[in-house]
Amino acid sequence: MGGGLLVLWDIDQTLIKTNGVATEAYAEAVLETVGSTWRGDMTFNGLTERAMAVRVLRMHDVDPDPELLTLFLANLERSLLSRAEATKARGYALTGALAALQALDAESDVRQSVLTGNIRTVAEMKLQAFGLHSWIDFPIGAYGDDEFERNALIPHAWRRAEARYGRTYAPAETVILGDTVRDVEAALAHDAAVVAVASGSTSVADLRDAGAEVVLDDLADTGRVLAAITEATAAVARR
Known part of the structure; x- marks a missing residue:
């Protein structure tokens, strides 16, 4: 070239x-981090994971302070990685x-x-x-x-x-x-x-x-x- x-x-x-694996991972991370059942929206195309995490926490009426955001991102990363086989299958x-x-x-x-x-x-x-x-x-x-x-x-x-x-x-x-x-x-x-x-x-x-x-x-x-x-x-x- x-x-x-x-x-x-x-x-x-x-x-x-x-095909929806990320939504399931976010729902699990929300439940684990703040104890809320999922009522978020994953239609914000092109956001970074950090920006999406902030939006999702606010959708669940939680203030994403730095400490909580760090915890949520750690839980989200673990939840996404645990779905490697589901990602491959679906x-x-x-x-x-x-x-x-x-x-x-x-x-x-x-x-x-x-x-x-x-x-x-x-x-x-x-x-x-x-x-x-x-x-x-x-x-x-x-x-x-x-x-x-x-x-x-x-x-x-x-x-x-x-x-x-x-x-x-x-x-x-x-x-x-x-x-x-x-x-x-x-x-x-x-x-x-x-x-x-x-x-x-x-x-x-x-x-x-x-x-x-x-x-x-x-x-x-x-x-x-x-x-x-x-x-x-x-x-x-x-x-």
Whole structure:
């Protein structure tokens, strides 16, 4: 692809779907942490785990002070990890996800990791469940336990990539692939390239309205995915 790229993938609704497992884990964590039965809402696409935890606690009329939030996140992480088999049994990798990861791995000038709202251990578990982990460089990713706002995650990936490989990636050499408006906003906040994928609940039109110049319906066509990454980096160069 030329020049070297850092490709950062969203996980949920972009590479995989887990079909309600997260809701069950949150319900268990709420019960364990504050003793309330579940009456939350998990429709806030693109939030970090930390931001989602705050919203869920407030939905249960609990003030998420730092100590309680830390406890809740620990209980949530344990609850999610205990559902590894359920994730594997009920979820699936989206069409084209494996082929896209493999194709990028074959490019000598590309490193790929994740930019995800998931806690790192949960991100690793989810991708391992569907055999997608081997192509992801987890140590240089950015995760939902790094920051509250998704927009603040990209600098973590840049810092980790530089520390691990001695290579600084410019915004135009960084590509975010995700399915939500928040993925698009996170890329644009740092002048990075973005390929939006309408594989979740956000429409092509809404992704374009958010500022994504390159939008795919899905990852099914590997050649198109690679071309989209090239188009997205070219769009950044034109800004």
